[in-house]
Amino acid sequence: xxYSTSAFIKRCATVEDDRGLWEVVCRFFRTRGVQRLVYYDDxxxxxxxxxxxxxxxxxxxxxxxxxxALLARHxxxxxxxxxxxxGPLFIEDIGLHTRLEPAEEETLSRxxxxxxxxxxxxxxxxxxxxxxxxxxxxxxAEPRPDPVCVFDLQCAAQxxxxxxIALRPRSLSQSSALSPREIEVLRWCARGKSxxxxxxxxxxSRHTVDTLLRRVFEKLNVHxxxxxxxxxxxxxxxxxxxxxxx
Numbered sequence: 604x605x606y607s608t609s610a611f612i613k614r615c616a617t618v619e620d621d622r623g624l625w626e627v628v629c630r631f632f633r634t635r636g637v638q639r640l641v642y643y644d645d646x647x648x649x650x651x652x653x654x655x656x657x658x659x660x661x662x663x664x665x666x667x668x669x670x671x672a673l674l675a676r677h678x679x680x681x682x683x684x685x686x687x688x689x690g691p692l693f694i695e696d697i698g699l700h701t702r703l704e705p706a707e708e709e710t711l712s713r714x715x716x717x718x719x720x721x722x723x724x725x726x727x728x729x730x731x732x733x734x735x736x737x738x739x740x741x742x743x744a745e746p747r748p749d750p751v752c753v754f755d756l757q758c759a760a761q762x763x764x765x766x767x768i769a770l771r772p773r774s775l776s777q778s779s780a781l782s783p784r785e786i787e788v789l790r791w792c793a794r795g796k797s798x799x800x801x802x803x804x805x806x807x808s809r810h811t812v813d814t815l816l817r818r819v820f821e822k823l824n825v826h827x828x829x830x831x832x833x834x835x836x837x838x839x840x841x842x843x844x845x846x847x848x849x
Contacts, residue, residue: 606634608755612762621770628763632739635756636748639722639740643681680707681724681736682837689843691725691753694738718743725757726837727764734838735764781822781840788815793832793841793848 606614611631618624632640680701685692688700695715698708714720722740729735737760741748748756781789784805791801798816802809820826823834832848835841841848 606631608759608762611759615763615766618766619770621767624763624766624770631759632756635752635759636741636745637739637756638742639719639738641736641738641740643736643738679833679837681738682726682734683833685724685726685736686836686839687843691723691757693720693747694722694724695720697724721745721747723748723753723756725760727757727761728839729765729768737764781819785815785819785822786840788812789819789831789835790841790848792816792819792828793835 611627614627614631615624618627628642629640680697680703684697684701688696692700694711697703697711703711714722719740721743722738724736724738727735727737739756739760787805788801791804796804798809798812802812805812816828816831819831823831823838825831825834832841836843836848
């Protein structure tokens with residue numbers, strides 16, 4: 604008999620390592636009709652069931668290969684799509700919320716053909732900018748889970764993510780948060796403003812803008828403005844309000 608989400612959260616609190624947590628997670632989500640589960644985490648260094656920051660169960664070999672291809676070739680697509688949809692969405696609906704490149708459209712089309720269209724994608728959030736993607740695959744023959752069920756799944760995934768973070772060595776989950784001024788600079792940068800323009804808007808020198816941007820790059824572990832903007836959206840530091848980044 605399926606146990607409740609509150610019971611699952613209590614069970615998560617008692618596990619002592621990543622693998623034990625993953626076993627509890629798989630058991631719970633199977634009782635909710637999830638046939639395939641992928642947890643993608645690009646934070647290095649913690650124990651995983653498989654390599655490259657991906658934990659999974661279920662799925663045919665072809666669907667697994669295509670899912671890996673999506674995460675490897677277009678690692679930011681799912682983060683941006685969920686951010687733009689402002690909540691969980693299904694893989695077949697990504698094109699409704701995100702402008703896709705031809706290669707992204709092809710990969711998503713292949714996923715749909717492999718029976719992955721009825722896959723729910725959501726973000727889970729943690730401290731210190733630790734944000735991950737969870738993909739839950741359901742049978743194509745069954746109706747989509749209703750909003751109440753989706754919320755239930757999201758709560759469970761969020762609780763498991765937070766427990767997973769708590770299990771990591773402290774040094775792996777420590778990264779400096781952005782200061783209010785750094786966030787301001789990042790926001791204007793993401794809006795496409797140049798260093799001189801940002802300096803004029805904020806009433807600071809160009810040198811100060813460059814210094815703040817370097818700090819942002821270091822804290823977000825990126826190398827350019829585009830990467831910083833995408834990471835800002837992925838982690839919730841920046842948000843989309845209509846077509847505007849806020």
